[in-house]
Amino acid sequence: MKKYGSIAVILILLLLNISDIIDDAGHEYFNKAIKNAGTTYLIARGINGVISVIQDGEIMVSPAGVGASISPGEILDPLNDLIEQFSDIMLLATASLGIQKLLLVFSAWWLFKSAVLLSLIAVLAGFFLKSRHFASKLNNPIFYKILIILLSIRFIIPFIVVSNGIFESIFLSDRLNDKIEKIQLVENLAAEIDGNEEEGWFRNLVNKTQIKEKTTLIKEKLSNSVDNIIDLIALFMIQTVLFPISFLYLALKLAKFLFVYDFSQAMLGNPRGTFRETDLR
Numbered sequence: 001m002k003k004y005g006s007i008a009v010i011l012i013l014l015l016l017n018i019s020d021i022i023d024d025a026g027h028e029y030f031n032k033a034i035k036n037a038g039t040t041y042l043i044a045r046g047i048n049g050v051i052s053v054i055q056d057g058e059i060m061v062s063p064a065g066v067g068a069s070i071s072p073g074e075i076l077d078p079l080n081d082l083i084e085q086f087s088d089i090m091l092l093a094t095a096s097l098g099i100q101k102l103l104l105v106f107s108a109w110w111l112f113k114s115a116v117l118l119s120l121i122a123v124l125a126g127f128f129l130k131s132r133h134f135a136s137k138l139n140n141p142i143f144y145k146i147l148i149i150l151l152s153i154r155f156i157i158p159f160i161v162v163s164n165g166i167f168e169s170i171f172l173s174d175r176l177n178d179k180i181e182k183i184q185l186v187e188n189l190a191a192e193i194d195g196n197e198e199e200g201w202f203r204n205l206v207n208k209t210q211i212k213e214k215t216t217l218i219k220e221k222l223s224n225s226v227d228n229i230i231d232l233i234a235l236f237m238i239q240t241v242l243f244p245i246s247f248l249y250l251a252l253k254l255a256k257f258l259f260v261y262d263f264s265q266a267m268l269g270n271p272r273g274t275f276r277e278t279d280l281r
Contacts, residue, residue, distance in 0.1 A: 030097060148255060156255070175235065
């Protein structure tokens with residue numbers, strides 16, 4: 001049974017290697033993820049620009065005949081700091097996704113695919129030839145380590161991408177899209193202010209009461225997005241850091257497991273001794 005199970009696994013690996021199923025799925029995932037991260041980054045920079053416009057505005061008032069200059073946007077400093085940090089995190093998240101996409105392209109390089117194909121065919125042949133000499137040659141430590149390295153390079157990144165995509169679609173996708181839509185509504189404030197540049201509210205205020213009311217209104221609109229911003233930070237950190245690292249750990253554990261598996265015994269139909277005891281210690 002172990003022999004037929006090993007043959008089935010090798011056939012599946014051969015199919016995945018020569019087909020573009022996992023590669024296409026990975027590219028589709030990354031294109032969507034990078035688009036979401038990039039859009040969110042641009043939104044964050046747009047909100048930051050709105051706050052900067054407000055903070056740069058100064059109002060000249062003359063209470064009791066004494067001239068004074070007031071900056072209505074000073075109370076937005078804490079929120080502006082949060083937006084700047086948010087945009088930095090989104091830039092890092094976008095860069096992380098871009099690097100992972102490049103690694104996916106690298107893993108699908110024709111040279112790696114060809115080397116994996118030839119290696120798996122050689123291992124598969126060992127099961128049917130039933131030659132102890134051939135099996136012992138395949139179990140050469142150098143060949144065996146090269147095989148595992150090739151399999152790791154070819155399949156670890158696609159495994160991480162596909163697993164990440166599955167878990168994201170189950171746990172994160174709907175929530176992520178909802179938060180992005182809500183944060184986009186805040187960007188409308190930028191269009192409103194830019195569209196009224198010549199007759200903006202901060203140019204037409206004439207007293208401190210109006211300044212306070214309008215600034216408070218702007219602060220409330222932006223403050224309502226704080227929860228969404230924090231949620232987006234958490235979601236993108238899970239998507240671009242936590243999930244990939246977790247699946248990388250699992251993939252490396254699997255690779256370590258394969259390093260101590262003795263294929264020569266399985267090729268010869270021996271149900272025992274499939275693990276080298278010295279390697280398990």
